[in-house]
Amino acid sequence: MIKESLPDRLLKGFFYLSIGLFSLYCLIPFWSVVASSFTSEASIVKNGYMFWPSDFSLDAYKMIFKDNTIYRAYGITTFVTVVGTILSMIFTSAMAYTLSVKSVKYRNHLAFYIYFTMLFHGGLVASYLLISKYLDMKDTIWVLIIPGMISAWNMFLLRNFFASIDDSIAESAKIDGANDVYILFRIILPISLPAMATIGLFYALGYWNKWFDAVLYINDKDLFPLQYLIQRIMNNLDYINQISADISIPNFIPPAMTVRLATTVVTIGPIVFLYPFLQKYFVKGLMVGAVKG
Amino acid sequence: MSNTAVSLPEQPYPKKRKQGKIGAFFSELVKNRFLYLLALPAIIWFFVFAYLPLGGIVIAFQDFRAMQGIFGSEFVGLKNFQFFFQSSDWIKIVTNTVFLNVLFIFFNTLAAIIIAIMVTEMSGKWFKKITQSVMIFPHFLSWTVVAMFVMAFVSTDGGFINQILAMFGIAPVQFLSSPGYWPLILVLLKIWHGAGFGSIVYMATISGINPDIYESASIDGASRIQKIRYITLPLLKPTVILLTILAVGGIFNGDFGMIYAIIGRNPMLYPTTDVIDTYLFRAMMDLGDMSMSAAIGFMQSLVGFILVLTVNYIAKKVAPESAIF
Numbered sequence: 001m002i003k004e005s006l007p008d009r010l011l012k013g014f015f016y017l018s019i020g021l022f023s024l025y026c027l028i029p030f031w032s033v034v035a036s037s038f039t040s041e042a043s044i045v046k047n048g049y050m051f052w053p054s055d056f057s058l059d060a061y062k063m064i065f066k067d068n069t070i071y072r073a074y075g076i077t078t079f080v081t082v083v084g085t086i087l088s089m090i091f092t093s094a095m096a097y098t099l100s101v102k103s104v105k106y107r108n109h110l111a112f113y114i115y116f117t118m119l120f121h122g123g124l125v126a127s128y129l130l131i132s133k134y135l136d137m138k139d140t141i142w143v144l145i146i147p148g149m150i151s152a153w154n155m156f157l158l159r160n161f162f163a164s165i166d167d168s169i170a171e172s173a174k175i176d177g178a179n180d181v182y183i184l185f186r187i188i189l190p191i192s193l194p195a196m197a198t199i200g201l202f203y204a205l206g207y208w209n210k211w212f213d214a215v216l217y218i219n220d221k222d223l224f225p226l227q228y229l230i231q232r233i234m235n236n237l238d239y240i241n242q243i244s245a246d247i248s249i250p251n252f253i254p255p256a257m258t259v260r261l262a263t264t265v266v267t268i269g270p271i272v273f274l275y276p277f278l279q280k281y282f283v284k285g286l287m288v289g290a291v292k293g
Numbered sequence: 294m295s296n297t298a299v300s301l302p303e304q305p306y307p308k309k310r311k312q313g314k315i316g317a318f319f320s321e322l323v324k325n326r327f328l329y330l331l332a333l334p335a336i337i338w339f340f341v342f343a344y345l346p347l348g349g350i351v352i353a354f355q356d357f358r359a360m361q362g363i364f365g366s367e368f369v370g371l372k373n374f375q376f377f378f379q380s381s382d383w384i385k386i387v388t389n390t391v392f393l394n395v396l397f398i399f400f401n402t403l404a405a406i407i408i409a410i411m412v413t414e415m416s417g418k419w420f421k422k423i424t425q426s427v428m429i430f431p432h433f434l435s436w437t438v439v440a441m442f443v444m445a446f447v448s449t450d451g452g453f454i455n456q457i458l459a460m461f462g463i464a465p466v467q468f469l470s471s472p473g474y475w476p477l478i479l480v481l482l483k484i485w486h487g488a489g490f491g492s493i494v495y496m497a498t499i500s501g502i503n504p505d506i507y508e509s510a511s512i513d514g515a516s517r518i519q520k521i522r523y524i525t526l527p528l529l530k531p532t533v534i535l536l537t538i539l540a541v542g543g544i545f546n547g548d549f550g551m552i553y554a555i556i557g558r559n560p561m562l563y564p565t566t567d568v569i570d571t572y573l574f575r576a577m578m579d580l581g582d583m584s585m586s587a588a589i590g591f592m593q594s595l596v597g598f599i600l601v602l603t604v605n606y607i608a609k610k611v612a613p614e615s616a617i618f
Contacts, residue, residue, distance in 0.1 A: 008518075011518060012415070012416075012517065015415060018411060019428075020420075020424065022428060022488075023424040026428050027427055029442040029445070029446065030431070032442075032446075033442055045450075049445040049446075049452060095331070095334075095336070097328070098329065110336070114339055117339055119597075119601055121343065121347075121594055122348070123587060123590025123593065124570075124573060124586065125349060125352060125583050125587040126348070126350065126587065127342070130341075130345055133359070149338060149342075150338050150339070152339075179327050181327050181331065209434070211435060211554075212550055212553070227435050231554065234441065234444070235558075261441065261445075268438060271433050275426075275433065276426070283429075
């Protein structure tokens with residue numbers, strides 16, 4: 001090992017410093033919203049948002065959990081995320097596997113059939129009319145799942161991963177009498193865990209964070225997903241007025257700021273808890289996809 | 294007629310080499326029937342949700358009325374396009390879209406490359422792990438959540454930036470009515486949201502570089518900065534070009550999810566932030582003008598398509614290894 005020169009060590013120190021600062025930059029907005037959500041409304045109105053809850057208060061959380069709107073939204077979002085991710089994974093991996101098997105003669109045609117959709121699309125109006133008018137999916141929970149079910153990008157990522165698996169594994173299973181469906185679900189998928197976890201996480205987050213589809217297709221209050229609820233409470237105070245309606249104190253000001261912040265924190269919650277477990281998988285999975293791609 | 298139908302099976306089965314095109318097609322389908330069956334749901338899905346909407350492009354050439362539907366509405370040729378180009382809005386929204394996207398692509402790529410290089414040059418394992426997790430995390434938050442963060446920073450009463458300005462005795466800035474600041478704010482947000490995540494691909498590329506190259510450079514006495522400049526950066530070039538081609542194809546698509554969530558319907562910020570997608574959305578939802586929206590959407594798709602082909606063509610000439618097709 002060659003000993004590093006002084007400029008090299010200085011440069012390294014600079015790298016550490018920069019990355020440290022950038023990490024802080026990434027963390028601070030998140031931290032400040034969490035801290036402010038635990039502060040009393042009065043304190044926020046007086047002093048503004050804070051980095052540290054000076055006047056600790058759980059009022060905003062008590063308030064949003066007293067009303068059933070947030071539970072409903074949570075239920076909708078959870079259902080959409082779980083069911084959607086499972087369906088997406090099944091269809092995406094089935095297609096990706098077929099495209100990765102070299103004995104499939106039309107796999108390049110099929111790949112182009114999908115690739116083309118990444119290049120050219122009918123636009124918002126056409127999809128909107130198709131989904132709302134011709135498929136009549138407006139105000140159903142499925143409109144949050146089915147139109148966005150397969151991502152061509154994820155499909156190709158997974159195909160690259162499958163293609164990197166040695167053919168002889170599938171070959172020998174075939175000789176033992178296994179059919180392709182069995183090979184995919186019993187052999188290929190289990191050994192593709194990092195890639196599956198990566199794609200699964202992408203899909204799950206996509207469903208969890210979905211709100212624009214709700215803007216377009218959901219008018220029924222009982223079908224609002226979480227992210228759309230946030231969008232709504234940011235743009236109008238209906239929800240906040242509704243949940244604070246049964247508090248009959250004269251001159252009561254609805255806790256508009258803190259309720260918004262608390263709802264945001266509640267939405268992020270599950271991501272924060274799952275993230276550390278999934279992160280190692282998806283960095284690995286993504287690396288493999290990128291290198292082989 | 295019935296004679297031929299009956300006699301068909303009695304004909305000798307054609308040999309494989311003489312099989313017709315259609316016969317070969319079906320025998321392939323039968324041979325890999327399970328695999329084609331596995332792909333079938335996705336094929337149908339893509340047909341319904343990606344190919345059927347292509348038919349909706351005709352709306353751009355129609356005077357679309359919801360009652361008559363696509364099949365009953367009257368054709369008006371290029372009138373919808375004319376209508377759009379006659380309004381003075383189009384120059385503004387096209388400029389905004391392209392300008393913001395160029396800023397996003399440039400600064401996000403730059404930030405991602407810098408992060409990737411810095412992180413790979415680090416040796417401390419735990420520091421690397423923690424900072425990497427933190428930097429990737431914002432990517433997983435939806436723009437609606439980010440919009441809430443933005444409010445905490447730019448809000449006039451109590452936002453952090455104005456709190457800090459107040460500490461120095463500077464008058465508060467009305468961010469929500471000053472369009473001039475927003476390209477900068479949006480770029481900073483984009484970096485916050487995507488640079489850490491984007492750096493993964495570059496890190497993967499760097500980790501694929503043969504370590505012997507660095508080793509021999511070290512023996513020759515190359516400094517850290519020289520190794521980055523003469524080894525890492527040139528070897529990153531194909532990846533950078535490839536990802537830029539992909540990004541350029543979308544240059545006519547404003548990041549709707551981001552901009553609509555953050556700017557929403559604040560007309561005061563439209564001068565710098567209104568992009569094709571948000572304009573199209575309002576034309577469709579507020580004015581109910583399906584035909585003009587479809588015309589704008591069609592142009593977006595077409596220009597995007599042409600851009601990808603063009604950029605890819607150029608890439609093929611300049612750096613063949615980074616072209617997509």
